[in-house]
Every structure is written in C-alpha cells, then in structure tokens.
Amino acid sequence: MAHFIDRRLNGKNKSSVNRQRFIRRNKAQIKRSVSDAVTDRSVTDIDTGEQITIPRKDLHEPFFHQGQGGVRERVHPGNDKFQRGDKIERPKSGGAGDGSGEGQASDTGEGSDEFSFEISRDEYLDLLFEDLELPNLEKKETTNIEDCKIVRAGYSSVGLPNNINIIRSLRKSQARRIALCASKRRELRVLEQRLSELLALSPNETNALEITQLEIDISALKKHIERVPFIDDFDLQFNNYIKQPNPSSQAVMFCLMDVSGSMDQATKDIAKRFYILLYLFLSRNYQKIEVVYIRHHTQAKEVDEQEFFYSQETGGTIVSSALKLMHSIQQSRYPAQQWNVYAAQASDGDNWSDDTPLCHQLLQQQILPNMRYFSYIEITNHSHQSLWDAYEKLTKTQPAFAIKHIKEVSDIYPVFRALFSKKTAR
Amino acid sequence: MNNPNRLDDGSEWTFDKLDSYHDKIKAIAQRYRLDTYPNQIEIITSEQMMDAYSSVGMPIGYSHWSYGKKFIQTQQGYHRGQMGLAYEIVINSNPCIAYLMEENSMTMQALVIAHACYGHNSFFKNNYLFTTWTDADSIIDYLVFAKQFIAQCEEKHGIEAVEDLLDSCHALMNLGVDRYKRPTKISIHDELMRQQEREEYLQSQVNDLWRTVPKPAPDDALIKQRFPSEPQENILYFIEKNAPLLLPWQREVMRIVRKISQYFYPQKQTQVMNEGWATFWHYTILNTLYDDGHVGEKFMLEFLHHHTNVVHQPAYNSPHYSGINPYALGFSMFIDIRRICEDPTEEDYHWFPDIAGSDWLDTLHFACKNFKDESFISQYLSPHLIRKMKLFSVTDDSDNDFVLVDSIHNETGYRAIRENLANQYNLSNLEPNIQIYDVQVDGDRSMTLRYYPHQSVPLGDSIEQMLKHLYRVWGFEVKLEQKNTDGEIETLATCPTRAKKS
Numbered sequence: 001m002a003h004f005i006d007r008r009l010n011g012k013n014k015s016s017v018n019r020q021r022f023i024r025r026n027k028a029q030i031k032r033s034v035s036d037a038v039t040d041r042s043v044t045d046i047d048t049g050e051q052i053t054i055p056r057k058d059l060h061e062p063f064f065h066q067g068q069g070g071v072r073e074r075v076h077p078g079n080d081k082f083q084r085g086d087k088i089e090r091p092k093s094g095g096a097g098d099g100s101g102e103g104q105a106s107d108t109g110e111g112s113d114e115f116s117f118e119i120s121r122d123e124y125l126d127l128l129f130e131d132l133e134l135p136n137l138e139k140k141e142t143t144n145i146e147d148c149k150i151v152r153a154g155y156s157s158v159g160l161p162n163n164i165n166i167i168r169s170l171r172k173s174q175a176r177r178i179a180l181c182a183s184k185r186r187e188l189r190v191l192e193q194r195l196s197e198l199l200a201l202s203p204n205e206t207n208a209l210e211i212t213q214l215e216i217d218i219s220a221l222k223k224h225i226e227r228v229p230f231i232d233d234f235d236l237q238f239n240n241y242i243k244q245p246n247p248s249s250q251a252v253m254f255c256l257m258d259v260s261g262s263m264d265q266a267t268k269d270i271a272k273r274f275y276i277l278l279y280l281f282l283s284r285n286y287q288k289i290e291v292v293y294i295r296h297h298t299q300a301k302e303v304d305e306q307e308f309f310y311s312q313e314t315g316g317t318i319v320s321s322a323l324k325l326m327h328s329i330q331q332s333r334y335p336a337q338q339w340n341v342y343a344a345q346a347s348d349g350d351n352w353s354d355d356t357p358l359c360h361q362l363l364q365q366q367i368l369p370n371m372r373y374f375s376y377i378e379i380t381n382h383s384h385q386s387l388w389d390a391y392e393k394l395t396k397t398q399p400a401f402a403i404k405h406i407k408e409v410s411d412i413y414p415v416f417r418a419l420f421s422k423k424t425a426r
Numbered sequence: 427m428n429n430p431n432r433l434d435d436g437s438e439w440t441f442d443k444l445d446s447y448h449d450k451i452k453a454i455a456q457r458y459r460l461d462t463y464p465n466q467i468e469i470i471t472s473e474q475m476m477d478a479y480s481s482v483g484m485p486i487g488y489s490h491w492s493y494g495k496k497f498i499q500t501q502q503g504y505h506r507g508q509m510g511l512a513y514e515i516v517i518n519s520n521p522c523i524a525y526l527m528e529e530n531s532m533t534m535q536a537l538v539i540a541h542a543c544y545g546h547n548s549f550f551k552n553n554y555l556f557t558t559w560t561d562a563d564s565i566i567d568y569l570v571f572a573k574q575f576i577a578q579c580e581e582k583h584g585i586e587a588v589e590d591l592l593d594s595c596h597a598l599m600n601l602g603v604d605r606y607k608r609p610t611k612i613s614i615h616d617e618l619m620r621q622q623e624r625e626e627y628l629q630s631q632v633n634d635l636w637r638t639v640p641k642p643a644p645d646d647a648l649i650k651q652r653f654p655s656e657p658q659e660n661i662l663y664f665i666e667k668n669a670p671l672l673l674p675w676q677r678e679v680m681r682i683v684r685k686i687s688q689y690f691y692p693q694k695q696t697q698v699m700n701e702g703w704a705t706f707w708h709y710t711i712l713n714t715l716y717d718d719g720h721v722g723e724k725f726m727l728e729f730l731h732h733h734t735n736v737v738h739q740p741a742y743n744s745p746h747y748s749g750i751n752p753y754a755l756g757f758s759m760f761i762d763i764r765r766i767c768e769d770p771t772e773e774d775y776h777w778f779p780d781i782a783g784s785d786w787l788d789t790l791h792f793a794c795k796n797f798k799d800e801s802f803i804s805q806y807l808s809p810h811l812i813r814k815m816k817l818f819s820v821t822d823d824s825d826n827d828f829v830l831v832d833s834i835h836n837e838t839g840y841r842a843i844r845e846n847l848a849n850q851y852n853l854s855n856l857e858p859n860i861q862i863y864d865v866q867v868d869g870d871r872s873m874t875l876r877y878y879p880h881q882s883v884p885l886g887d888s889i890e891q892m893l894k895h896l897y898r899v900w901g902f903e904v905k906l907e908q909k910n911t912d913g914e915i916e917t918l919a920t921c922p923t924r925a926k927k928s
Contacts, residue, residue, distance in 0.1 A: 003521065004441055004448075007468045008528055015477045015497040022494030025589070061492055062597050062888035062895070064858045069824040070883030075847040077750060078741020079818040079834055086831040090822065117498045 023123065029054045030119070034127045035413045053116040129281050132420040148243040159238025168237035176235060180228045188221045250288040251372075252334045253279060254343035256322045260297040261314040262350050267379045270409055271346035272309050274377055277416045278344050286340065292329060296322035298352075302329065317350045319387060320358040327366050336370040343371060348380045351387040360390045368398050375419050376403040431718065435725045437531040444526075447536045448543075454714045455544040459787060460707065462547040463562060464521040467539065471528055475515070476500045478525060482690070483515045485523060486569040488576040488682075490592050513732075516542035518550040518693070520562040533728040536721075540711040545704025552795050553699070555692035565689060572682045579675050591676055594895040595662065595683035600857055602662030602684040603691045623681075626667065627674060657861035657876065661896075662687070664862050670871065671901035680899070695798045695853055702756015703794055709733060709757070739815065750850075755815075759802070762811045763789060773809060799851035807844045809835075819846045855880050863907070872903035877918065882911060885918065893921035 023030060033052045082088075119127075155168055195214045198207050255275050257268070282289050293308035294300055297315040300322040322345075330341055351359070368374060376391055378384065384405075391403045404415045433450065434443055448467070455462070470478070480497035481487035513534060517523040524542040526535050550556050580588045595602070658664040666672070666680040693700065716726050739754035740746040766774045767786035774782040781789045797805060812835045819833040819842055833839030833846070849855055863876040875896070877885055889906060896904045906918045 003464070003466045004444055005466065005468045006441075007470045007474065007525075010470075010474070015480050015493060017489045018480065018491065018494030018497060020494070021489055021491040021585075021589070022498065024585075025491040059495055060888075060891070061593075062891040063600055064860055064892055065886040065888065066856070066858055066880075067884045067886035070879065071824070071881040072822045072883065073819060073832075073846045073849060074822065075750070075817050075819045075843055075850055076742035076747075077739055077815045077817055078743065078747075079816040080741070080743070082818055082831045082834055084831060084834055084836075084839065087828040088820075088831065090827060090829050115495075115499075117502060 023119070026054050026059070027127070031127055031130075034124060051116055052119055053114050059115050125280060125284060128277075129284060129420075132281065132417060148245055150241050151244045153240050153242040155237045156240040157234070157237065159240065163238040163241075165237045165239050169231070169235050172237060173231045173235040176232065177228055177230070181225050184221050184225050188218060188225070191218050191221070250290070250338070251282050251286040251340040251342060252290045252292060252330070253282055254292050254294060254326050254330070254341070255308065256294050256296070256326060256343060256345040256347075257308065258297070258317055258319070258347040258350065259295040259311065259313045260317040260350060262317070262348050265312075267348055268309060270379050270406060270412060271377070273409070273412050274346060274406070274416060275344060277412065278342070278375075281416075281420065282342060290334075292326075294322050294325055294329075296325075300325040316352055317347075318355045319345075319347065319351045320355050320362055323359055323362045323367060327362065330367075330370060340372045341370055343367075343374045345374070345376045347376070347378060347387070349378045349382070349385045349387055351385065353386050356386045356390045359387065360394060363391075363394060363401070364398070368394075368400055371400050374401050376401075377406050377415065378403065379406045381407055431720055432722070433720050435532065435721050437533065437728075439530070439532040439535050443532055444535060444539075447532070448539055450715060450718075450720050451536065451540050451544065451711055454711050454718075455540075455548075455707070457714075458707075458710070459791065460544050460548040461551055462522065462544060463519075463551050465543040465547065466521040466523045467543060468523060468525050469528055470525050472504070475525065475527055476504060478515050483517060484569055484686075485517060485566065486573050488573045488592075489580075490596075491589065492596065514538040514542045516546045517565075518546075518556060518560055518562055518689075519565050522547040522550065522562070523566075531728065533725050534732065536715075536725075537708050537712065537729055537732060541704045541708035544711065545707035546700060548707075549696070549700050549703045549794060552791070553692070553696060553798075554796055555695060555798055559692050560689050568685065572686070575678060575682065579679060583675065588679065590898065591679055592683070594898045595680050597892060597895040598662050598665075598899070599683055599687045601860060602660060602680075602687040604660050604663070604688065605854065606659070623678070627677075653865050653867045654862060657863050659859075659861050660684075661860070661862055661875070665896075665899050668865070669900050672899070676899075692798075695800075695851075698752040698756040698759075698799045698851060699794070699797060699802050700756070701753045702758075702760050705733075705737060705753050705757040706760035706790075709761075741816075742818075750847075758811055758815065759806055760790065760793075762808055763793060763806055765810075766808060771810070777808060778806075800848045800853075803851060804844055804848035807847060809837075809840045812840055812843055817843050817847065819843050858885055860906075870903060871901075872905060873900050874905045874907060876915075877906060877908045879908065879910070884908075889919050890921070893919050897921040 030052050033054075155165060191214055195211065195218065198211050198214070201207065253275075257263070257271055259268075279289065279291065291305075293303050293305060295303055295308055295311075295313075296317070296319065297313045298318045298321065302325065303311075326343065330336070330339075334341060363374070378388055388403065388405075391401075394401050395403060402419050404419055406412060406415050433446055444467075448465075476497060478485070479500050480493050487493060513527065513530065515525045522543065524538070524547075526538055530538070550560075550562060556562075576588060576592075654664065662680055662684045666677050666684065672680075712721075712726070712729050715721050737751070737754045737757045739751045740748075763781070764786045766778055766782050767784050767789050770778075770782035793802065793806060816835055818831055818835065819839070820829050821832050822829045833842040835843070859878045859880060860875055861878070862873060864874040866872045873896075879885075885908070893904050893906060903920060903922065905920045908916045908918050910916060
C-alpha cells in the first residue's frame, strides 16, 4: 500500500520563481542598495554578490490581530512558587510571561527591524546593469563577420590520416566485405554440406570423384573470399571540419587617464570606479575582454593597472599624446574587424589649449570611425575648459561619442547609467 | 541473541530497509486499528524541504512573493544554524503524502513513518473537523487548478494586478473561513465547481447591490432593508459574492485563497490534538516494535533521544520557554487518557466516570474522532496531568499594574485551569471577531465592519493597512467600528480617510 518515491532528483529550486517575485517586488529598494554598493564598496570586490537590506515594514504582510491590553487569561507550566492570589509585577512585554498563541508573536518572525539577504553575483549584476545596453551594437552583426571558427561538419572520404574516423571506416569495410563475399559464402556453405553428406556415407568409387571435385571448388572459393581485403582505400572515412564565420565576441577597452599634477588620488579613485563598472558591463556582453591602460601628462605611456591607478606624475597635460598612442595600439594590435573597441577617458578637464583642436581632429578623423563607443568623463568641481567645449561639439556629429560630468563619487553610477541607458531609435 | 524478526538497525537507510520497517510499522498500526489513507512517502533533500516549507507545506502552490520571502528566511535560518528543519511534512491528501529527508538516519525515518504516515494520516482521515471541512481526495487537483488559474491570470492581466489582489486576499485570509456554518458538501471536482461558479455569477447579477436603478419607495413607512440582513463573518466570501466592481477572474482568485484558508482551518484548530496524536502513536508503535523484538536498544536509545526533545516542555521561567509545547501537551494528554483507562485511581473515577477503566483503544479513537483542541482539553485534561505539568493560570488585566495568579494545581484550581487552557486554544478568542455589519446598498455603497472585542482586547496596529486592503477589494469606502462593552460604537478608522462630510 505504501509507495516510496525518490524525489531527490527532482529540481530543488521550486521556490526560485517566488524568489524572483520577491526581488521584483522589492526592486526599488534592492536597486538602491545595489547602487549604494557601487559607491560604498571597495573597488576590488565590486563583482561579488551583495547583501541587501530592506526595511521590514515594507515586507509586512498585515492581518487583523489582537493588540496589547484588555484582560487575558494564560496558563503556564512549571509552577514552582506561586500560590493562588499572588500578584506578580508584569513582565516586560515579549518576556517569558507572554506565552504562545498571540497573534503578534508570529507576524515578523525574528524581531529585527530589517530584513537582509544575499543576492548572487548574477542577480547583482543584472540589477546593476538593468536597462543598459551597449550603444551601436547593431553594427557588429552586419560588419563584423571576419573571424572564423572551425566546426565539425559530418564526414568526408578524403582527409588527413589523423582525422580518420575509425568506427565509420570499419563499418564501411564490413559492409563492403559482406557485399563482396556473401554469394561466395552461400555457395561455400552448400558445397561444404554436400561434402560432409558424402563423407558420412561409406566411401566408394562413384562418389570419390565428386568429393575431390568438391574439395577443389571449396578451396577455390575460400581463396576467393580471402582475397577480399579487410580494409580498403575507399572504406576510409574522415571527420570533416569546415570554417564557420564567427561574429566577434571580443572587446578591447582602452582606459585613458590624465595623471598630471592636477589629478589627485580621489579623482583617480572616481575614475577607477567608473572603469570597473565599464569593465563589468562589457564582460557581460563579451566573452573576452582586454584592457589597455594609457596614462598621460605631456607624454602618453602604456602601463599596467597598478601604475595606472597609483603612480603620481607632475607636469602639464597634452591629451592628444594619449589619443595618438591609443590609435597606434589599436591599429597594430586590435584591428577593428576583429575587436569591438571601447574607450573611456577620464580627466579633470585640463589641457594645453593649443592641443585641443588637435584632439578634436584626431577623434573625428582617425579614432571614432574604429570605435564602438568612446565615453569621456570629466571629474571636476570647477568650470569646464576648452577640452569640454571641443568634445561637446563632437557629440553633435558622432553618435558613438559621449561626454559626462562627474562631481563626486555618488555621481558615478547615475552617470554610467546615463551613458549606457537604452536609447530609443534616434 | 539472534532474533530472526530483527530488522537491520544500522543507521544508514536504504529503500529496502525503509520498506521492511514500513511493513512492520504498518502491521502494528493495524493492530491498533489505525485507519489511514494509503501512504505515499517521498524522499527529499533538505533544499527541497525548504521549498516545501516556504509554500506552507503544499506540494504545489501558485507563485507569490511572500513564499519567496519565507524561503529566503528559512534558508538563512537554516544556513546560519539558527533553526533545524522539521523532520517531516505531511499533507492531508488522499493518498497521504509524507516527506522524509534524506539526511535522517534509519531510526528517524522509522519515527517519521510512524508519526506522519500513521499518526497524522489517521487523524486526517478520522477527525470530524477534517472530514467535514476538507476533501483529501481533491485537494491536490484543486491546488493544481489554482496554480494554473493564477498563472493564466498573470498572463492575461499582468503579474502586478494579480499580486496586488493576492496581497489583499492573503491579508484577509484569516477572515475567509466559515467558522460556524456547516458546509453542505465540500467536494470540489472541477466540473462541479465550474457549474457552481456560473450559477453564482448569474446569481450575483440579480443581487441587491446590482439593482442600482432607484425605485420610488411605494411606502415611506417601509423600514429600510438592512444588507446584509445578518452580520457576516466570512468577509472574503461576502466580498467575493457582493463586491460590485470585481471582475470574474478576481472573484475566482478570492475563492481560491478562501478555499485554501478553509482547508488549513482545521489544522489550526487541532494543533495540540493532531501533534499529540501523532506523537503518541510514534511512541506507542516504536515501543511495540521493540517489545516484539524487531529493533534493539541502539535503535530505541536514538529514538528516545529525539522523542524526548520533541515532547520537552520548558518551565515558565526557563529562557527557552515560549508557551506550551503542543507536542508535549497533546502527547501527555493521550498518555494520560490511556493511563486513566488502564490504571485508574480514585480521583479518575470521580473526574472521568465514563472512561475510567474502559478499553483504552476505544476511548482514544473516540477522542481522536470527535474533538478539537478546545473541547479536547476541556473534556480530558485531568487533575493528575495538571499536577504533573504544574500548570498555573495567570490573569493579566491591563487596568492593573500587576498580573494575578488566579489558580494553581490544587483542588480548587483544576477546573479553572482546565477551562482557561481550553480557552487558550479557542480560535474565536484568539482571532479578532470582525464582521461585516452593514452595506449601504442604495447609498454610497460604503461597507461597515464591526469589531467585537473579546475581554476588551483591542485590535493590533495593522488597522490602517488592513482597511486599505479591504478598500482595494471592495472598491468603495470601508469603515471599521468597535462595539465597546458599554454598547457604545466607536469608529476606529475609515478608508479612504476623508474630512468630515461637507
């Protein structure tokens, strides 16, 4: 009558829908937590999950219940000292005297004011980058099919020895052998049976001749069968591979930063957070990402991450040096057919004023045509200088170019969102 | 001592062992005349147990964020080691579905099989509340229907709309049960249900509320008809049938929530009995298993360790005290009834003349069938048990700044303690008594609810939110009044809040 069922192999995430519902419902708060995290957390662990805290009252599921007050009768176990008529000071509410069964006890579970839980890295990033998209992505699909990958494509009768498919080859050889020998074998079986019948009878003159004849025939047939080779050239089958056009799914991200004397560590930190956001965002869209760090003052230099963020230089600023270096690196190492090229430039807006027209020209003529997106963020509390004005002009003609102004740490995420927000068709 | 009947008592379980233990347990249960639904025993992992937990033990449930919240809470509590998972979950269905966790040892599995598959199962099948109010045959089908229906609604009307409605329905869930009215027939096979639903919908078309065309009163002296003619306690039902603006799908969703609430209502009313009954039977069955030589001391020691944990009752002054443990109280009461039958004292003959010395099995089955917590305690709580548990009763009147011990475990206190303890399990004293008092049929359609305080206990602080939920489903102004002991009517809140009528 009893029936044992092993359910352990069934999916265990029956509640994941409900979890999604829960997150959806509290999205506003969770998003706030997430964007706080971008500014609060140290930059290195920015892509782990996140502890989300939601005020408990927002999760409250109300129901009518009895409140404090009135007359209550309660029965408790374990009387050790009381007599009838004893008066006891009222225990503080929620103390041991309260007993179970009161409506309030169960409505919040634990008593804390806040409900906190972990969201996974994926959920975190989903929320972080929700409604964002990579600008100009549609181009990639049409123009960027230069790269190929090799895929299996059935079998072929020609090929290299190391691609031999043994099973297929032997199957063919067997088929050929069956085809070539089947009739001979059938004949052979008939003759052999005849021979054994004759041998079973008592040997005499009349059938001795026939026996000899049969033996000759049989050995001829056997030889014939043996001559059919076990494997032949046309049995061979090879695994076939063809090249398939592969839409490029690699990106390179250029980080350009001004490291002249005017950029202090706080400003660089802001820039760094912005770069990390960009990196995370790109890494959700591309399988492979390379990052090139270029720092510049009057001269530009390609450096590693450590040096990029933490070394201090002095001197003036010539932005075009960095742009030139970026262009040459891109041309030599990251051809635009194979790489999706992104660049982010961070600066406090300082530039040698004679250099600005050159920057404008470089961007317009050489750099932007190869770019998916070039974003410039200016981190300053002062008024804009010539560089901003020149760049602003560019944004009017170049859809792949955007500039934004950041004043303090809390601006980073909104600015990032503004740069990458989904745009309706222009 | 090699007993051929001896079961393998290694602590690892296997399906073969489960089977052989189950056979023995079943045989013993039949010896004790436990009448059960067929058992369907499912082995699950702890994660699946958490899933089952968060959907209040229903094997299939519609999607709602509150279940997600519960799941996250359960998962956190479990991972941080603040709470263990229950050993079993059992579902009142036919066949009766019981979950065993794979982490448990063989002894635990045997305990759970005896507890859930024979204890709870027989209680579900025989207790009058369950047989009148729930339909074990169709509950799984109904849950499947509910899940599908709500998923369809989400597709048609959007997740948001369904979620809002469910929030409101869940808030009113406790007020969606018939407490006093007996159901005519609760069988809810789809066909029947749909037909009924159509009827009801047609009925609603001719309902008083729909008759909005003003008719000149033939006679002004005619007393205004009250609607509803009598106050209604099943608020969800009333709104489902009478709210003018609800769409058909919204009524159906309300009905689903109401049905599920009603399905769980008997469980709320029989917590002590149900757990006590199941605990009594796992204790009795496994002891019989030992007496018959099927298991050894090793098995029994582990079993008793778990069993004593389950029935542990901390005293009122213990830091672990959180009210009376229903397992402990129920178990002690059933054990006590057996004692009264088998080994009655002078006192028992005086207090329980009808059961003292009777056949214990008959008496126990009778008790299982015909009582709920409240009546069970007031019928069977014996002075012996009151003394053993050292029960005492305390009156807490908010007018005084002290609490008064009014009865203890002595001759003068037994009856009062028994009555107070029984009342403590009377749901109508615990849940606020709120009824729909009046609906302005030919006016602004506003609805008035009235709260009747029990022993002048006021309503908790959720009133405003609750009225918003009521307003959302009713669609017109909602007012909540309280009837005080002196007969005075006090308005607690209205929604939408508005200034004095101009």
